[in-house]
Amino acid sequence: MITVLFFAGIREEVGMDQLQVEKQDITVSQLKEYLQTEYQLSSLQQVMVAVNESFVTEDETLKDRDTVAFIPPVSGG
Template identity: 60%
Template sequence: MIKILLFAELQEEAGVDQIEVDKAGSTVTELKEWLLQEYKLSSLSNTMIAINESYATEEERVKDGDTVAFIPPVSGG
């Protein structure tokens, strides 16, 4: 199992802040595709990704027990 953390508008769109799913071995791209299909997250394409609190690329594979965070861009002034 892996834990997926959602923040800001992703959390609002999905209606949850975290998801546990049996997707170990998937790439980040595959996780994003699954999330788009399951939760219709329109703002998923512009997110930063972290695996176990370290920034990751979309080609990286997740392992059992990993925590994957999808972090939308932050605006400020």
């Protein structure tokens, strides 16, 4: 099982701050595709992705018990 964490606008779009996904040995890209389809997410294209608190690319393979965080761009002023 993979724990997925959402922040800021993505959290609001999903309606929760985390969820458990019963998948493993998939890439970050495949996880994003699954979440976009399952939860109708439109904002995953421009996010940074961290797995177990380290930034990764979309080619990273996810394993059981990984924690994936989708971090949207931030702006400030």
